[in-house]
Amino acid sequence: MLLHEDRLFPADAATRAVARRLYEAVQHLPIVSPHGHTDPRWYAEDRPFPDPARLFVVPDHYIFRMLYSQSIPLEELGIPRKDGGPVETDGRRIWQRFAANYHLFRGTPTRLWLDHAFQTLFGLTRRLSADTADLYYDTIADALTKPEYRPRALFERFNIEVIATTESPLDDLRWHRMIRESGWGGRVVTAYRPDPVVDPEFGGFRDNVARLGELTGEDTASWSGYLAAHRKRREYFKTFGCTSTDHGHPSARTADLPAPAAEALFQRVLKGHPSSEDAELFRAQMLTEMARMSLEDGLVLQIHPGSFRNHNPLLYERFGRDMGADIPTPTDYVRALKPLLDRFGNERGLTIVLFTLDETSYSRELAPLAGHYPALRLGPAWWFYDSPEGMRRFRELTTETAGFYNTVGFNDDTRAFPSIPARHDVARRVDCAYLAELVTSHRLDEDEAHEVARDLAYGLAKRAYKL
């Protein structure tokens, strides 16, 4: 078997017994996935997934970046080149390369997620390796032709109560419309991710802003029209179940400029080629504008700063974005968020969810901020920390100052559909293990731990994201 029923539980027998009891009570709770990146087209069209390599390897930068770090060219893994140059097209060969290097994932969460999918979805029980590569390929490829492996069937099998996808304000939400009109009961909602029209350094920013004007009938060449266009677009997204916005800036910087200064800044960045300071300041101002709109329309504001995107220019030129070369940087929250918090931090009607890629901020900045400001909540261990050790550190470093109730449960944040149940399962196990340790060291009673476990697995996400 690939999976042991006690995986990720504490070694100590008494503590493990508590962890088991806690986990048994939450393992079958539905999945609430308020922050994700699956493709709504899958649920709209409900077509079969392609071959195993294109399901597991090609779209998952966790996998191909690790193989790349060990000198396997991305072309050999079938990653499409921007120039249309030749890459591997034989799914089986891609899969064999991956399988022969499966040992590279020892000790990583990718290994946990994959083994979970291999066993629970496809009934595979021998470890993936060069020897079992073909067995895996054939088994998975065969399954993918069956109706019960189509996106909607998997959605239901995964027990997903609700999942959010992420769309640009320029998206027409056609797949969401198709899902709704299909009469299928699965709850798929959108989230408002305005980076393309908010970040002056985003490719095509000026055209994007113009297009936003066309979509909304607002004059987005003016500051007031631009803001009005956002308001309209947010309302449109809400008609497709949207309850949150999502902002991935290089830093957590915010600003609260007087209206004329904001307007002048908007005009400068709209002219093109803004200075990096102007670009940063505009993003900063827009976080505060988004918070103001959230107070009006109730959307939850998510900020996840601190990634140096596309660090590797050779790969960016050849393959484009999201090639596993986004690297975290030190991130300040205390000074960066102050303008926004000065304005809206005490608002009880506002929810701002903070994520980080800089663990040093957990206990030093994020927990103290969230343990004070009514508007702030902490997002879960994210991206490079979306792992057993990362999740454990998140709890150890935030709970003592912010408690459990200033956190918002788990986000899977993934486009790797088959990994979703595995990721939630890992989070539930790690949280139950943490709670069990509090119980065994007599810091929490077991009846309380049961309540908390349920909240961490289900209730907090549902309440924080109003789902």
Added chain:
Amino acid sequence: MLLHEDRLFPADAATRAVARRLYEAVQHLPIVSPHGHTDPRWYAEDRPFPDPARLFVVPDHYIFRMLYSQSIPLEELGIPRKDGGPVETDGRRIWQRFAANYHLFRGTPTRLWLDHAFQTLFGLTRRLSADTADLYYDTIADALTKPEYRPRALFERFNIEVIATTESPLDDLRWHRMIRESGWGGRVVTAYRPDPVVDPEFGGFRDNVARLGELTGEDTASWSGYLAAHRKRREYFKTFGCTSTDHGHPSARTADLPAPAAEALFQRVLKGHPSSEDAELFRAQMLTEMARMSLEDGLVLQIHPGSFRNHNPLLYERFGRDMGADIPTPTDYVRALKPLLDRFGNERGLTIVLFTLDETSYSRELAPLAGHYPALRLGPAWWFYDSPEGMRRFRELTTETAGFYNTVGFNDDTRAFPSIPARHDVARRVDCAYLAELVTSHRLDEDEAHEVARDLAYGLAKRAYKL
């Protein structure tokens, strides 16, 4: 019962057994509290504490900031407004609000401290909740009317050998005088906290400096007179048992200016409205001046930098300082302390105790500095880290480089009187748990662990602070 006798001990049975043996030998040692903020007036007047809400909730920013973070207005918790506006005055109602939200403190040290006080002081054994709120209120309120719950009786019951309070140089130490003249045997000493006359950005700085001149008969409009006034005031504090000074600056920056430059700087900051660079430089220079005076008069110098005070301007305007909105920031020690260390770091007759709110500095900066400079010692896990996980990380991150003997034992650093025994008990348990793990992994022999446990609980604080 609220308290389990094995709380905070390791889960592993063999390790727990070692922890128990270590703890049994130190649990009843007297409390040495060299760095605290209780009110000396309590011991001077020995009046009964007011109602349960005003004993536990209203003065404790650990409690009310957590409630505030979950949208409970401070007015409803009875926190006085600066403008005298209406706030809740009914202690029972405040207590009920607190009790109904006691689940927010799950996993926090506040919960440990409170449960300890509830059970050991008031005999309460059912968990606090909305259901038990009145039971708690009545039980505690009733006890507070009895003589054995007055400050001096509790001081003795807590087995406090010596406690330091903290006073401004402008304080006349009248309560300390009253304690001494009362003939009561409890040892309450003062500590010299000169922020109001050392920090040009402290409210009323110029008037404070003038007042310091009046108190000492020195011309504090001159640099030499200002320094002489400090010397006199330190001597005065020493007559009330003072063995230490205490400095809470925004950064750890120090300076060692030539005397004329220091004098010119003093004249600039005294004029009012100094630049922030001048204010920072003056604080920096004063740390070095204080070190120089410590070499002369033997007072231990405590530096605890890195808090962004009063981060929330709305709360600061409405309620004032210390409202739970002091947020840690990244803190440099290596470059910041260099001017002071260049001058006095090799002095064997000087003790400088360093605290931090930035855990990243433990292993990277503080332990290497304290493991080298004779004048440096490390203060304990402090404030946001004054918690089981925080204390454990402090030991894990500092011991391997600085050892145990460059640390100074535990400081409770609190104005929450009933939490003092609980805090020392938590520290003793966590240290014994850490030592037990060293013993079980055969890094330390048990006889040595006993010696260290006693030093961490009692001896190091007594020796480092010359108490």
Added chain:
Amino acid sequence: MLLHEDRLFPADAATRAVARRLYEAVQHLPIVSPHGHTDPRWYAEDRPFPDPARLFVVPDHYIFRMLYSQSIPLEELGIPRKDGGPVETDGRRIWQRFAANYHLFRGTPTRLWLDHAFQTLFGLTRRLSADTADLYYDTIADALTKPEYRPRALFERFNIEVIATTESPLDDLRWHRMIRESGWGGRVVTAYRPDPVVDPEFGGFRDNVARLGELTGEDTASWSGYLAAHRKRREYFKTFGCTSTDHGHPSARTADLPAPAAEALFQRVLKGHPSSEDAELFRAQMLTEMARMSLEDGLVLQIHPGSFRNHNPLLYERFGRDMGADIPTPTDYVRALKPLLDRFGNERGLTIVLFTLDETSYSRELAPLAGHYPALRLGPAWWFYDSPEGMRRFRELTTETAGFYNTVGFNDDTRAFPSIPARHDVARRVDCAYLAELVTSHRLDEDEAHEVARDLAYGLAKRAYKL
């Protein structure tokens, strides 16, 4: 006994059993030491080591800095003064001072290393203390007169397969030549450490560069001649087994200047008294030049930045470098390495090993970088982290993102010859303990853990360093 056979293993019985099995399979593997600082003269001349104090105390800054931090003057420990002033010369008295303060090392890796040497090399089984100081001194002094305690005999007894020493390009490698010509079978190789001719702030930089020209017959007053001299010297070092270069800069900054700008910079720094920015930029450029040469000649490039050297000027003036006053500082890798990585990061024929003294970079920067760039590998927990807790944190913070195979095994990095087996033993035990925890929590199968344990103890170092 000083050593327990289960030291450093997890407390939990089941996990400990796994750790034991893993360790049993790797404990006797030969030592591969690719990054060290022992003196090649020892192996060349094979003379007896001097007395116990001069073997253990005087050359080991881990030991004397701790004693110094507790106010023991370095003079009393026999550390030679630059001015030739009087210091303790009686080895026994030095030893007694050390022994009387052995409790200071409780909980430190120094204690583990020393106890290992005391018991395994000298058969000592009672703890070192004032009481046993003379017993230890006599036992060790007696042993050191015997042939089996000479350097070559110890080298063989330690089961060292290969060890690297570190030499300046100005070194004539005479001891390496003598070793080779002696016919002794021990494999001692050199490593190329060019700081004296690469760092414009290194003492004697201009003269060093001139000397480099003399040694190589190149005109090192010109940029092209200077680079050619490096190339020649690297080739010369390769004839003495060199497989790596070693660079200890204050920061990880790299640069990739156009050739004319690099040449102009070289001319500026060669004139003497360069600005600190020019000095930093030259070091930055030279890392990229070294990478370019590594691509040509195959030498592994090691970067270990972030130490503030000689922080204590009083000690530096009196005793010189390496007095235990090198203090870590926050270190950026993401922006600092970008120029070098933009140029060579995707090269499969290049190996760059990154070390850190700033643990915050493990999970935030180093693991994500090494988990992506083919040219990057992570060096082990180093210096202040070369300890059980430090090694554990290294694995916990890097494995989930970079895996095991982007790391390079253990480096002892020491000039303390008798500690080498102890250090490798500690590393093997800690890695086996970590792997055992993965096994017990069902994140890794035991057969895989055996493979990984062997790689961490032996295979990775051999392969990464091409030894």
